[in-house]
Each structure stands twice: as structure tokens, then as C-alpha cells.
Amino acid sequence: MTRVLVLNTGSSSLKYRLFDGTDTVTKGLVEEVDDHQAALRDVLRELDLRNLDAVGHRVVHGGPDFTEPTLIDDDVVRTIERLIPLAPLHNPANLAGIETARKLLPDVPQVAVFDTAFHSTLPPEAATYAIDAETARKNRVRRYGFHGTSHAYVARRTAALLGRDAGQTNVITLHLGNGASAAAVEGGRSVATSMGLSPLEGLVMGTRSGSLDPAIIFHLHRVGGMSLDEIDELLNKRSGMRGLAGVSDMREVESRRASGDEAATLAFDVYTRRIKELVGAYYAVLGRVDAITFTAGVGENSPTVRAAALAGLTGLGIEVDADRNAAPERGERIVSTEGSRVVVCVVPTDEELEIATQARAVLGG
Amino acid sequence: MTRVLVLNTGSSSLKYRLFDGTDTVTKGLVEEVDDHQAALRDVLRELDLRNLDAVGHRVVHGGPDFTEPTLIDDDVVRTIERLIPLAPLHNPANLAGIETARKLLPDVPQVAVFDTAFHSTLPPEAATYAIDAETARKNRVRRYGFHGTSHAYVARRTAALLGRDAGQTNVITLHLGNGASAAAVEGGRSVATSMGLSPLEGLVMGTRSGSLDPAIIFHLHRVGGMSLDEIDELLNKRSGMRGLAGVSDMREVESRRASGDEAATLAFDVYTRRIKELVGAYYAVLGRVDAITFTAGVGENSPTVRAAALAGLTGLGIEVDADRNAAPERGERIVSTEGSRVVVCVVPTDEELEIATQARAVLGG
Numbered sequence A, B: 001m002t003r004v005l006v007l008n009t010g011s012s013s014l015k016y017r018l019f020d021g022t023d024t025v026t027k028g029l030v031e032e033v034d035d036h037q038a039a040l041r042d043v044l045r046e047l048d049l050r051n052l053d054a055v056g057h058r059v060v061h062g063g064p065d066f067t068e069p070t071l072i073d074d075d076v077v078r079t080i081e082r083l084i085p086l087a088p089l090h091n092p093a094n095l096a097g098i099e100t101a102r103k104l105l106p107d108v109p110q111v112a113v114f115d116t117a118f119h120s121t122l123p124p125e126a127a128t129y130a131i132d133a134e135t136a137r138k139n140r141v142r143r144y145g146f147h148g149t150s151h152a153y154v155a156r157r158t159a160a161l162l163g164r165d166a167g168q169t170n171v172i173t174l175h176l177g178n179g180a181s182a183a184a185v186e187g188g189r190s191v192a193t194s195m196g197l198s199p200l201e202g203l204v205m206g207t208r209s210g211s212l213d214p215a216i217i218f219h220l221h222r223v224g225g226m227s228l229d230e231i232d233e234l235l236n237k238r239s240g241m242r243g244l245a246g247v248s249d250m251r252e253v254e255s256r257r258a259s260g261d262e263a264a265t266l267a268f269d270v271y272t273r274r275i276k277e278l279v280g281a282y283y284a285v286l287g288r289v290d291a292i293t294f295t296a297g298v299g300e301n302s303p304t305v306r307a308a309a310l311a312g313l314t315g316l317g318i319e320v321d322a323d324r325n326a327a328p329e330r331g332e333r334i335v336s337t338e339g340s341r342v343v344v345c346v347v348p349t350d351e352e353l354e355i356a357t358q359a360r361a362v363l364g365g
């Protein structure tokens, strides 16, 4: 069994998980990190790293350059550096993790697994924004999409759950966590996704607005007197559930809604309506849908969100079973009725396992 | 028969049409107007205005204040003035027309008909952007929607074409002109539409981008070094078909595409894909769709766009008939197959007739 260490380095955190095959040997999270090298050294000291075959690194933005998990060398590091303008918050932290791990484990192959890579199969008409083509090219503006390891993993597991060949299965995957995105996966390939150049676009999220009229930015600047930085902060940190309901945690939104809170009710309705619209949009893109799969914190744990997002879609052959949906199960499962033409699934995501799997694949294991 | 004069005043143009009942007595367009009062005086001198019962004014933005066509008095003028920040390009010109007409025709009732009014029935979950609620309230940020007179007219005509009661008919209306928007009309009421705070959001247009990741604006500013005004100009004037294909006129895009031009082909694909996604989204919102109706310059005249936008949707019960769709007809017509569960229609829009009709309704005629 191959041992793979998966590292997910945030700006002030370090998440790690050591796999032996698909089994987790150890995992942990270090927070309030200011010295990545010291933090990682401490972690490595505690781990049994004999027979370590690879380190798999989560990298948020692969830009136009990386369409697959990639064995890391100096060139790869330089390219990830050049992508920092596309992901100024994430790529620098991911790079710090990579450089530290290469220093501390110089003999172990290191693999970068990109959040964007799974969406590199988007057809041009889905990846292209309708702006001046030369401006877009020069500034590398296109739809990249994110949560790719999650969408890939969940779509594959869905086919397995249905006992079908993944290459013949069309799935709409709904990753609903603090960040949230949807994807249309046609025979294993992403053909549509809701996040774009950045993780701000698309669904309503914990603190992010998702899609909105771009003119709102001009309006808030000119009429509202806000600076561009303030608007950026507004849309990323004070919007979404937090902006509408006053709180970003969906459990709290649901409990306030249950006790009649109007703002929480509206927030919930906006959140689920946006999901419903994207399900319809991706239904049209795919033409035929075999399954719709919910994953991540909200998707796995909220029967209320699942039921509301898919309410009224029997005309599309989508029918959630109230009892199955409400059952307090946790594993991979089907929550639609027997008669539902589209199977509605819940599949707990496991991005770290997927990173380990992909890292192993790069090394030919 | 009641006579109504309809005025559509742009920043440098004046469009007029005199109705007798539903018949057009005269119409015309004055361009390069710099003195609205002089221009309108010239127009009025030429017209036979005996028995004029009303003047109907097109007003682009009714904001949160106007949900219906409204008899104009000083208060109404002041309110339209207060809405200028929401429509800095359009409302001032519309106001110039109103004030001039009131001066020149003081004894004739004047009615304002708003592009936004038809969408005032949007449910809160469709009208609300997921941003900080207090910031939105203070700056009057919500989805207003536009092309309302066109969507209203076309949805009603569609029900008539189908021989159905409009109050029982669900229609997806696709207004595809230089500007473009979609609406979901449920029993005569707008429940979803693609333009938002401004006419920039939604579908790809002649020179406008439609929806995009709001972070693209931050990126073009920070990384591309563009000012906010430059980005505004980019998204409104150098995007859409013009940005992708180099030309905004769909006829030219189609002819270049037909001769193998790659940029025009991509532009066409992006344009039609976005329509397809919205059709799916509004299908999900409506649950049951009776008809999909194309209107305005592109929608009425381009079988190629209609066919591409609805290709592959037989799973949704939507099937365009190749012969009917390609037939060189011009009137209200059905272009789907006999077997298509959803009837696909073409209905030439007539916003001025609708304004006359609504103005008359306000006056109880």
C-alpha cells in the first residue's frame, strides 16, 4: 500500500492527512500558523513517514497552465508563482507549503493537485466570458471553476453508487459548504460549473454573494461612495448568508427560519432558489441527467436545503423522497423516490482522499 | 377610438408613434437631438393631434417606486428624478421628454410606462441579491428587470396564439435585440428575469457582457490596471458580440460564422449557450412550461439562433421544427413540432403598442 501525505496549506492554517492506501493513518489541523516551515517541521516530526511515496499538495488555482495533477519541480513552482495574480489569497499559502515540504522531504516526490484542473474540460462556450477577447486573453480572464477535486470525486462515487459506468453517467454535483459550487459532469468530464475566474461567482455562499449584476459594483462605488476594496470585502466577507441573515452558518440560518425569523427565511429562499436555477440550467446543458448529488457541509447534512432546492421539479423527473431525505444517515445514499427518473444522491466528499488518489496516479501507482 | 401618442426619448433621439386604437397613424424617429423641446415641437406641429386622449412615455427605470403605469403629475416627475442614480443614462432623457410634452400639451393626460414595472411581481427570493441587506436597502440595490413592456406584451400574445387563458399559461419569453433579456412569466406575472439592477446582467448582448464573475472587475482593476470607468465602458460597449466576434450585429456574426470565422463561431456559441442555460433555469423555476417565445431583432429573425439555443432539449419536451423555424414568415407563429410538449413561438414585439395600451388602461379606457 502506498503512503501519501496530503497537505492543504492556508494562509494561517495547515491541514494534513497521512494515507496508507485509502486508510487514514493520522490527520490534523494546525491553526494560527505564521511560520509555515516551523509548523510543518513540527507536524512531520510527529508522523511516521517511513515508506512515504508522495506528498500531495492542494493548490487552488492552476490557471490556464495546469489541467492535471502535476509532479512538482522548479518550473512548476515558478508557474504557480506566476498564477498568484489570479488567486492572491490562496496560491501564496499553497506555495509556502510546497516549498517547505520540498525542503524538509527532498527525496519524496511532490504532486500538486489543482482545484481548477477538473474543469479544464469545460467547452470554450462555457469557459469564455463575453468581454473583449483581447482584454480577456491579456489578463487570463476565463471561467476556471473550483472545488474540482470534490466534483470529480463525488461524480465518480455517484456512478459507483448507481452501479453505472462513470463514463456513461451524467451528474449534476452540488458542493454546498462554506464555499459552494455546482458542476455538470457529462461522462466524467466537467462541462459546466458555477464558480468562474474566482470562487466568488455562482451560488450563494456562507459569506460570498455569488453571481450578481456587475453594475452593482459601479453603483456602490458611484452612488454608495464605497471604494473598490470595500466592495470586494463586502462581496466576499459580508454577503451571502451572513449578509442576508446576519449569520453564515446554515444550521443557525435554519434554526432562525424555523422560529419565524424573516431575514433568515429570505436568505434560505434566495440560497435554495439559486441552486434550483442552476439545476435547471445544467439539466438543459446536459440534455439527459442521471443523478443529482449533494455534498459538503450543507449538502450532506441539510435535508431542508435539499428538499427546498429540488421542490417542484417533478416535471424534470426529479422527486425527493421525504423519509429517505430526512433519515439521519451519514454515508453515500439515495434520497429520491423509487419512481424519480433522476436519482438524487448524497455523497460525503473527501477532497484529501481524492488528492491522494490523484497524486498516486501521477506517480503511476 | 382613443388616440394615444407614444414617446420614447433617448439621450439624443426621439421616437414617436401616434395610435388610433391599435392602428398606427404616423410614426417617426428624430436623431441627433440636442434640444428636446425644439425637436418635440417640430414633431407635434406635423401631427394631427385633435382628440388626443393621452401621451404615453416610455421610462426605463421605475425603481422600487413604480410598479404600474402611472398618470404623471409633479410628484411623479420628482420621483423619476430621484431614480436618476439608478439609470443615469436613461431616466434624464425620458424626463426631458416628459417635461417638454407636459409644457407643449398641458391639457393632455400624460402616462409614464416603466420598463421595470412588469417585473415588480418578482418574488423576494428572485429580486434579492445576496449582499449585506442594509447596504442593499440604502442603495436601492435589487433586481428590477427591464424590457418589461415587451415581456408583458409577448407573453400575452403567446397565450392568445395558443388559444389559452393568459392567467393559466406559463411562458419563457426571450427578448433578443441589441439588448437581450429573458423572463419567466407564470400566469401573466413575471417571476424571474435576467436583467437586474441595470440592463447589464444576464444574457450576452450586442455590446454588453451579460453576467460574469464580479471578481473580474477587481482583477481588471488590480492586475489589468484599468480604471472603474474603463471597465464600465468595456462591459457595456466593448463586450458581448462585439467583444468576442468584433461586431455587434447578429447578421454579421452569423455570416462570418457561416464562412468559418472562429471568433464569430465562439461568439455565437457563447450567446446561444447562455440562452439555453436560462431556459433550463426558468423551466426549473416554473415547474411547468407551456411555451417559449422568441422576440426582438434576433429572436424574430434568426432561425439559426433559435435552433441552436433550443438544441438538445427534447428531454425537456422542447423540439423545434426545422422547416417551420426556417420558413421566411414574419408574423406570430409556432415553430415547434406537433409533438413538442412545450410550444415554441415567435412573436414580433411591439413595445409602443403596449405602452399605448397601458396608457389607455390607466385612464380607464
Ligand SMILES: Nc1ncnc2c1ncn2[C@@H]1O[C@H](COP(=O)(O)OP(=O)(O)O)[C@@H](O)[C@H]1O
Residues within 6 Å of the ligand: A176, A177, A178, A179, A206, A248, A249, A250, A251, A252, A254, A296, A297, A298, A301, A302
Ligand atoms: N446539519 C447541518 N445542517 C445544515 N448545515 C450544516 C449542517 N452541518 C454543517 N452544516 C453547514 O456546512 C457548512 C460548512 O461546510 P463545509 O463543507 O464543512 O465547509 P468548507 O467549505 O469550509 O469545507 C457550514 O455553513 C455549516 O453550517
Ligand SMILES: Nc1ncnc2c1ncn2[C@@H]1O[C@H](COP(=O)(O)OP(=O)(O)O)[C@@H](O)[C@H]1O
Residues within 6 Å of the ligand: B176, B177, B178, B179, B206, B248, B249, B250, B251, B252, B254, B296, B297, B298, B301, B302
Ligand atoms: N435576419 C436577422 N438575423 C439575425 N439577426 C438579426 C436579423 N435581423 C435583425 N437582427 C438583429 O437584431 C438586432 C437588433 O434588434 P432590435 O430588437 O431591433 O434592437 P433594439 O434592442 O435596439 O430594439 C441586431 O443585432 C440585428 O443584428
